[in-house]
Amino acid sequence: MEYPFIEKSGCGILGILRKHGCPKVKFELALRSIEAVRYRGSKLGAGFAKIFIDIGTSKRRVKVFVKSADFIVDIIRTFKAHGLEIMDAGFEIAPSGDDYGSWVGLSDNDEAKVFNVIQNINSVIGHHDYKVRVYSWGRYVDVFKGVGYPTDVAETFGLIEKNPEADLWLAHTRQPTNSPGRYPIWSHPFSAGEWAIVHNGDISSFGANVMFLSGRGYRSFVGTDSEVIAFLLDYLTRVEKLSIEEAATLLCNPFSLSWRLQKERFELRGACLDGPFSVVAGYSDGDDVYLLAMTDRSKLRPLVVGEDEEMLYAASEEAQIRALSERARVWSVEPGSYFLASMKKGVIVSGRRSTKTCPSLHIPLATGYVIDAKSLGHRELYKRVRDAIMAGKRDLLLKNVLGHRYIGMALHEGVRLRVYGTAGNCLANLNEGARIEVYGNAQDDVGDTMQKGSVIIHGDARDVVGQALQGGEIFIKGNVGNRCAIQMREYLDRKPYIIVGGTADNYLGEYMAGGVVVILGLWDKDSSPVGDFVASGMVGGRIYIRGRVSRNKIGVHPPRQDVLQYLKSLVYRGLLDLKVYEELSKEEELTLELLEERLNESSFVAVKRLFHGKHVLPLNVEYRKLNDEDIMLIGHKLSAFFTEFMIGRDLLEEVYASNFTIICPSSK
Amino acid sequence: MELARSSDALVTGMGSGKLFGNASGVTILDRIVCDGAQVTRPSIDPYREPIETGVCIGGRLRLSAPFAVSELWKMKTVIKRAAVVAAFSMNIVAYLGKDEVTDAERPFLPNLLLDYGQQFSEHAAGIVVNSKERNSVRVDTDSKTQGPLFLIRMPSVDDPTAYVSSALMGFDAIIIDEDYDGLTDIEIAVSEADTALRKYKLNGRPLRDRVSIMAFSSRIRGADDVFKLMGLGADCVGLSQAATIALGNVSDLNEAVFCFENLILSLQRELKLLAGAAGVSNIFTTVVGNRELFRCIGLEKRIMQKLRIKPGGA
Numbered sequence: 013m014e015y016p017f018i019e020k021s022g023c024g025i026l027g028i029l030r031k032h033g034c035p036k037v038k039f040e041l042a043l044r045s046i047e048a049v050r051y052r053g054s055k056l057g058a059g060f061a062k063i064f065i066d067i068g069t070s071k072r073r074v075k076v077f078v079k080s081a082d083f084i085v086d087i088i089r090t091f092k093a094h095g096l097e098i099m100d101a102g103f104e105i106a107p108s109g110d111d112y113g114s115w116v117g118l119s120d121n122d123e124a125k126v127f128n129v130i131q132n133i134n135s136v137i138g139h140h141d142y143k144v145r146v147y148s149w150g151r152y153v154d155v156f157k158g159v160g161y162p163t164d165v166a167e168t169f170g171l172i173e174k175n176p177e178a179d180l181w182l183a184h185t186r187q188p189t190n191s192p193g194r195y196p197i198w199s200h201p202f203s204a205g206e207w208a209i210v211h212n213g214d215i216s217s218f219g220a221n222v223m224f225l226s227g228r229g230y231r232s233f234v235g236t237d238s239e240v241i242a243f244l245l246d247y248l249t250r251v252e253k254l255s256i257e258e259a260a261t262l263l264c265n266p267f268s269l270s271w272r273l274q275k276e277r278f279e280l281r282g283a284c285l286d287g288p289f290s291v292v293a294g295y296s297d298g299d300d301v302y303l304l305a306m307t308d309r310s311k312l313r314p315l316v317v318g319e320d321e322e323m324l325y326a327a328s329e330e331a332q333i334r335a336l337s338e339r340a341r342v343w344s345v346e347p348g349s350y351f352l353a354s355m356k357k358g359v360i361v362s363g364r365r366s367t368k369t370c371p372s373l374h375i376p377l378a379t380g381y382v383i384d385a386k387s388l389g390h391r392e393l394y395k396r397v398r399d400a401i402m403a404g405k406r407d408l409l410l411k412n413v414l415g416h417r418y419i420g421m422a423l424h425e426g427v428r429l430r431v432y433g434t435a436g437n438c439l440a441n442l443n444e445g446a447r448i449e450v451y452g453n454a455q456d457d458v459g460d461t462m463q464k465g466s467v468i469i470h471g472d473a474r475d476v477v478g479q480a481l482q483g484g485e486i487f488i489k490g491n492v493g494n495r496c497a498i499q500m501r502e503y504l505d506r507k508p509y510i511i512v513g514g515t516a517d518n519y520l521g522e523y524m525a526g527g528v529v530v531i532l533g534l535w536d537k538d539s540s541p542v543g544d545f546v547a548s549g550m551v552g553g554r555i556y557i558r559g560r561v562s563r564n565k566i567g568v569h570p571p572r573q574d575v576l577q578y579l580k581s582l583v584y585r586g587l588l589d590l591k592v593y594e595e596l597s598k599e600e601e602l603t604l605e606l607l608e609e610r611l612n613e614s615s616f617v618a619v620k621r622l623f624h625g626k627h628v629l630p631l632n633v634e635y636r637k638l639n640d641e642d643i644m645l646i647g648h649k650l651s652a653f654f655t656e657f658m659i660g661r662d663l664l665e666e667v668y669a670s671n672f673t674i675i676c677p678s679s680k
Numbered sequence: 681m682e683l684a685r686s687s688d689a690l691v692t693g694m695g696s697g698k699l700f701g702n703a704s705g706v707t708i709l710d711r712i713v714c715d716g717a718q719v720t721r722p723s724i725d726p727y728r729e730p731i732e733t734g735v736c737i738g739g740r741l742r743l744s745a746p747f748a749v750s751e752l753w754k755m756k757t758v759i760k761r762a763a764v765v766a767a768f769s770m771n772i773v774a775y776l777g778k779d780e781v782t783d784a785e786r787p788f789l790p791n792l793l794l795d796y797g798q799q800f801s802e803h804a805a806g807i808v809v810n811s812k813e814r815n816s817v818r819v820d821t822d823s824k825t826q827g828p829l830f831l832i833r834m835p836s837v838d839d840p841t842a843y844v845s846s847a848l849m850g851f852d853a854i855i856i857d858e859d860y861d862g863l864t865d866i867e868i869a870v871s872e873a874d875t876a877l878r879k880y881k882l883n884g885r886p887l888r889d890r891v892s893i894m895a896f897s898s899r900i901r902g903a904d905d906v907f908k909l910m911g912l913g914a915d916c917v918g919l920s921q922a923a924t925i926a927l928g929n930v931s932d933l934n935e936a937v938f939c940f941e942n943l944i945l946s947l948q949r950e951l952k953l954l955a956g957a958a959g960v961s962n963i964f965t966t967v968v969g970n971r972e973l974f975r976c977i978g979l980e981k982r983i984m985q986k987l988r989i990k991p992g993g994a
Contacts (some may be wrong), residue, residue, distance in 0.1 A: 050725045189720045214721040216959040226887030227878045265962060267730055270743065274964060278739035281888040284965035287721050297983075309961060310729065312722065522728060549728035562898025568730050574744045574771055581769030583785035618938065621945055625688040 020101065022313060023111065023200075023212040024052035026183040026291040027326040028336070029303040030194040032356045034322040036064075036177035037066050041336055042310065043172070046162045046183035047333040047414060049328060051328075051390075053185025056193030058165045059157025061148075061201040061208035062178030063294040063301050072126060072151045074117040077197055080107055084115055085440075086137050087144065094129045096121045105158075112196050119149075123205060123250065127229070132234035142234060144197070150202040151491035152296035153462035154178075155208055157199040161185065165199075168563045179301040179355055180294045184210035191236045193444065202239045205382050207292040211238035212313045212328060216287030222281025230408045241291055249295070252280065254303055256352060264306050267350030271571070288312035292326045301355040305363065309496045311518070314456055317351045317363060319344035329455055330474070331415020336435045342453065343367045344474055344493045346543065347518050366539035369472050369490040370657075375451045377432055379407045386412035389572040390436065394418055400545060401427060408457060415455060420448040425464065440467045443484060449587075456493070457488045463506070468656055475517075480511045481527060485509040485649065490535070494543070495519040500553060502526030509646075511653045518543035521675070525552040528645055529588070532667060533558050534659070540565070547675045551629055552677045556646060561673040563599050563601040567631055575602050579624060582615050634680040637671055683946035689953055705897065708867040711966065712908045712989060715868045715960035715972070724961055728953035733753055733948050733955075735915050735964040737773075737892045738829040738852030741805055744771040745908060746963065748793070748994040750918035751859065753777045759927050762936035767791040770944040773805050774895075775855075775918065781879070783853075806831045808855065811846070817899050831855050831894070832925075836862035836869030838986075840876030845879055847891045853918040855918075858897035860900040866897040867890060871987045874969050875952040876912020890971075894918060903950035 014280070018482035026046050029370045042060055076087060077226065085098065091098040098117040107113030119126055130146045138144035158165040162185050166172050186201035191198040201208040215221070218237040225233075225243050233239060241263070248259035251606035262277055265284040274281055305326035307315045318325040318333040318340040325333045330342050343364055345351050351363030363591065383396050393416050400408055406426055412431030418441065420429050423447030435454040440446070443462040448489070453471040455478065465484045472490035483506035491514035494516050498519065500508055506529035513534045518577040520542050521529055533541030541557050546566045576597055582588035592610055599606060604623055610614050638646070654664045683689075689805040712841060733828040749763045752774055761781070768788040781800050785792075793808050794801040796817050801807045806829035808825045809817050812834070819830045832846045833855040846854055856873060858866040870893060873927035876923065877888035895909045896918035906917040930936040951963065958973050960966045967973065975985060975992040 164726070214959075216717075216973065217970065220966055220968065222972070223969045224889075227881070228884070229890065265965065267732070270732055270962060271734060274736045275740065275742065278736060279885065281736075281965045282889070282969075284962065286962055286966040289957045310724070337717050360971055418986060453875060544730065549725070569727060571734065571744065571882035573742070575896075577744075577771045581788075583766065584768070618941070621687045621941065624727070625949060626686075627688075633935040 016656040017282035018406065022052055022328070023187050023210075024049040024183075024185040024328045024332070024505070025200075025210040025212050025290060025292045025326075026332055027180065027210070027294060027303045027305065029180045029294075029301060029324045029353060029355060031322055031358060036179060036543050037181050037323065038177055039166070039171050039175050042181035042183045043166055043334050044161060045327065045332040046185055048187065048332050049281065050161060051188065051417070052328060053161060053384070054187050054193075054200065054624060055160055055164070056188045057157070057159055057184075057186035057196075057199035058162040059155065059184050059199045059201050059210075060162075060166070060171065061153060061155045061182040061203060061210075061294060063152050063180040063182075063206075063208065063296050065152055065296055065298060065301060068325060070151060071118045071120050072149055073083070073101075073154055074119055074130070074146060075148040075155060076115045076125070077142075077147055077195075078107055078113040078115055078147045079110075079112060079127075079141075081113065082116075083137065083144045087115075087117065087133055090133050090137065091117075094132070096126065096129055098126055098380070100627070104631045109234060114196075114620070118636050119615075125204070130395045131229060131231045138232065144236065145197045150203060150208075150297060152201055152206055152301075155203045156202050156203060157184075158196040158198065159194060160385055163427075179296075180303055182208055182210050182292060182294050185197055187547050191212050191234070197234050198236055199539065200238055204242040205250055207242050207245045207246065207249075207293060207295050209238070209242045209291055211241055211289060211291045213291075213308065214287060215239075215241075215285050215287030215289055218284050219288075221285070222495065223362075224280075227282075228453070229618045233266070240290070240294075241285070243461070244285075245295070248280070248283060256304060260304055260306055260350040260352065262388040264348050264350055266628050268348075271573075290315040290328065302356070303583075304350060304351045305345060305352075306350040307345050307347060308426035311345075312474065316342055316347045316474065317345055319359060324359065326419060329436070330434050330453055331436060331455070334414055343369070343472075344491075344517065347494055363520075364539075366464065366515070366536045368539070370470075370535050374472065377411055378409060378480060379428070380407045380409045382409045382411055383434070384411050385414065385416055389644075390416040390418055394421070397429070408604075413452070420446055423448075423465075424605055431576070440465070444469065453490070462486070462508070465467075470654065470657065472514070481510065482510040483508050485511070485652075485654055487511050487653050489513045489659075491515045493517050494556055497523055497524050497527070497529045497555075500524050500527045500529070502553065511647050513650060513657065513659070514544065515539065515541045519545050519548060519662050521547045521553070521555045523551070524555070525550075525554045528646060528649075529553070530556045530650070531558065534663060534667075542548070547631055549628065550675070551677050554645070554674065556638075556642070557673040558670050559673065560671065563603045563633065566633055566675060567628075572602060575619065578619050582618070587612075587615055630678040632676050634674045636674070637673055638668065642672075643673070683950075684928075684943040687902065687949075688944040689903075689949035695762040700859050707850055708865055708979065708983065708987070709899075709905050712867075712974050712976050713992065714907070714954065714958055714985075715975050716957050721959040723959060724956040726949070726956045729956075730961065731952040731955050732962045733951055735968075737894070737916055738806075738831075739831055739890065740852075741773075742771075743916065745944065746906060746914070746916045747772040747892060748896070748916050748918040749774040749920065749923055749948060751775070751777075751838070751898065751920035753791070754920065755924055758931060758933055758936050759924060759940075760928070761785070761931075761933055762940045764788050764924065765937045766940035766944060770941055772944060773916070775808065777808075781921065794934065798880065802828065804812045804828050807821050808833050811835070811858070816912065826900070829853055833857050833860060833896075833965075835860045836864050836866050836867070836897075838864040838868055838872060840872045843873040844876050844880050844887065847880075847887050848882075848974070851891065853892035853894055853915075855857060855894045855896055856914075857918075858899065859920075860896075862897075863942060866895055866899065867909065867985065868986050869910055871893045871912040873990065892916070895917050896920070903947045903954060905952060907954045908945070908974065911970055911974045915964070915968055936967070
């Protein structure tokens with residue numbers, strides 16, 4: 013049976029930064045890593061940027077796409093007319109026919125002056141049909157981009173042959189959504205000043221961001237949303253003198269800080285980003301080199317970061333990091349957060365509340381029928397697995413797995429698949445009864461619409477684990493990302509289970525309709541086992557979280573200030589005792605249950621309207637030890653989990669002795 | 681009226697090729713449509729994920745939603761009294777004009793806009809100077825960081841310089857009021873004011889970034905009109921007649937307050953649905969002035985240029 017594979021995917025992004033005292037990053041590493049996710053891109057655009065602070069690289073490289081060599085005179089004349097110098101360093105790529113050439117000019121003038129000339133060139137000479145486009149002008153930044161896959165673009169610029177070194181490399185492979193992609197002006201990286209960025213996403217704030225920038229000297233845009241992100245970073249750090257951390261916080265605009273930012277950064281409100289994005293950016297102030305990776309508040313695009321002894325990484329998929337480093341420690345960036353590292357300082361902001369996960373065990377390859385996934389694409393690997401099963405094999409070992417997608421899709425009972433390496437997206441989707449073990453981490457979308465069987469992951473899994481899971485069990489020893497158990501359901505005699513040894517990020521159990529989720533938080537007792545908006549829209553099933561979870565993290569709430577203001581209005585109208593209001597205003601968790609307990613009926617009915625309308629079911633949340641009913645429900649699965657991962661009985665005892673936050677829809 | 685009864689949003693549809701007008705004909709607002717989300721920028725479900733509707737006026741007045749209740753002096757007493765309470769309880773603003781604040785209403789001052797010279801105005805959310813009385817008023821608006829906002833109320837005019845000169849007087853916000861002898865449609869006036877204030881620079885930064893725009897018109901019918909006016913550049917939109925209609929012939933004050941609150945909550949929920957459908961999770965930072973989220977149908981070129989909205993299909 014053939015399964016149709018959907019080849020379309022999001023863009024692929026990458027950043028690699030060397031650590032101080034370690035060898036420079038060779039271009040071939042960036043190329044190898046971005047080509048590891050070739051399927052995320054298309055022939056419509058790719059590119060690279062290097063950032064370097066060598067001695068002797070003091071002149072800025074003004075790089076221009078031109079439709080004809082005739083425009084060079086105009087460019088040089090415009091520089092001179094502004095009293096600036098520019099030296100013709102010739103073409104990297106000569107223009108031919110309808111194809112753009114890439115010209116390089118060297119200038120030693122200061123940033124603000126050069127910025128103005130460039131805005132002038134791009135908006136005046138380059139105004140019509142972008143026949144001229146200055147796409148990079150930093151002292152420490154050099155951008156190489158074009159139309160094609162990453163390898164094609166690298167060849168065009170002679171990068172494969174020269175294999176240049178840098179302190180930081182960015183890379184991008186593109187799946188165009190906001191522009192046709194047939195010209196290199198629309199390819200990533202986008203650069204401004206000493207920043208270069210690569211982006212995967214489609215931001216809804218684009219129009220507001222363009223407005224903001226056009227009021228502040230940015231006069232020409234190629235029309236893709238990604239470009240404004242480079243401009244915003246440049247503006248906020250160069251003109252407003254914000255630190256990188258401040259600029260990144262403003263761009264990410266996390267829910268927790270949103271209101272404060274709107275007040276404190278009132279005049280910069282047009283710089284906030286909204287809508288899906290993962291961004292990897294590189295920057296240098298001439299003294300140090302920075303790698304920044306940001307993701308949107310809903311985390312609608314993938315983003316992982318990593319670190320080993322020599323380098324720091326940011327990528328769309330873990331496979332890109334594993335293509336370069338088997339040893340790297342890899343973690344997911346949380347929604348609305350950013351990761352920041354520098355060459356000299358190492359990791360500055362991790363992008364997670366905690367990067368701790370389960371201890372990794374080196375498990376040697378078992379004996380059995382081995383398929384080597386090295387140099388196989390996901391289609392070939394799938395075919396090899398299918399052929400082996402058709403030939404009667406039931407116990408298969410897949411080695412050197414590196415982000416291969418669709419492993420173990422729709423396999424039947426009796427098949428055992430052991431995966432060594434990093435399992436790619438869509439592992440065990442539509443599983444119909446197979447046992448699938450991963451010795452390593454798994455990427456996004458594990459066990460989507462799985463019917464039966466077991467998935468055992470001896471590491472972390474990323475976003476959307478167990479989407480629409482309807483049977484069988486998924487055991488994850490480490491952490492899981494965003495939206496675990498979304499739309500999980502049960503029917504007839506099928507009751508699915510997800511047990512996570514570590515932590516989960518936002519939207520755990522969103523729209524959940526059945527089955528059981530257990531989050532154990534075994535590996536870091538100091539950080540919250542779950543992110544925000546737990547059980548939002550939940551209509552069935554049960555969630556067990558070890559430890560106490562603040563009610564503020566469960567479901568979606570009206571802003572606290574709005575609830576307090578409402579209560580205050582009741583006081584002013586003589587409907588609520590001032591003392592009760594004062595007590596309530598000191599409560600950290602202003603829950604409906606608490607309000608019901610403290611307010612009279614009419615006041616409660618009135619304030620309740622702020623919480624939710626008729627479309628949302630209230631939740632029942634308890635904090636207590638497991639009772640007999642709970643143990644009947646999850647005891648046998650917990651034992652299986654501990655046995656599977658060979659975790660000591662003492663920890664299991666500890667789990668049984670712990671209090672749990674137990675969430676299910678209210679029967680009221 | 682249903683909004684005032686239930687506090688839930690009415691889900692009416694997800695788009696149409698037809699134009700919906702009312703008895704007075706098809707307005708510019710009717711000819712503006714939301715571009716909406718698509719596969720690479722998915723919609724957000726406001727029942728299960730947060731969508732922020734709060735706005736900040738003049739850098740220091742935080743409202744839970746971009747709504748103002750205007751023309752209170754035209755309302756019958758019970759609705760006016762209810763509006764004052766509901767503005768506070770729902771944390772929006774109500775514009776009382778020259779009407780007096782009763783003793784019972786004094787606690788609600790932090791959410792009231794009063795005309796300059798009215799009693800207690802120093803404790804109000806904002807003090808409104810009417811442009812036609814500007815000469816008789818002396819306003820010290822120098823770099824205030826606390827206390828009431830200073831706002832200027834102007835008729836809707838098709839003259840961008842009028843807005844710039846008002847803003848330069850140091851007001852925190854401009855109220856553009858179509859019913860204050862306005863000479864042009866509120867849609868055009870808001871867009872022109874937004875654009876002019878963005879073009880005018882003070883210390884290298886657009887004047888617009890420090891000055892808020894509020895749009896008042898009795899033509900505003902619901903959350904969709906509010907959403908569209910925000911796209912044209914309004915930070916906050918004033919409703920008047922819509923509230924009067926929604927509350928109908930309520931006669932008891934407590935009931936009127938309850939209904940008024942329902943109306944505001946429903947409009948807020950509708951606004952979240954509209955934002956969610958456009959892939960927007962923060963209305964204030966993302967929608968205000970973001971004409972890219974909208975397209976227009978069947979508008980003359982002259983008006984499209986003033987609105988700066990692309991035609992449908994672009």
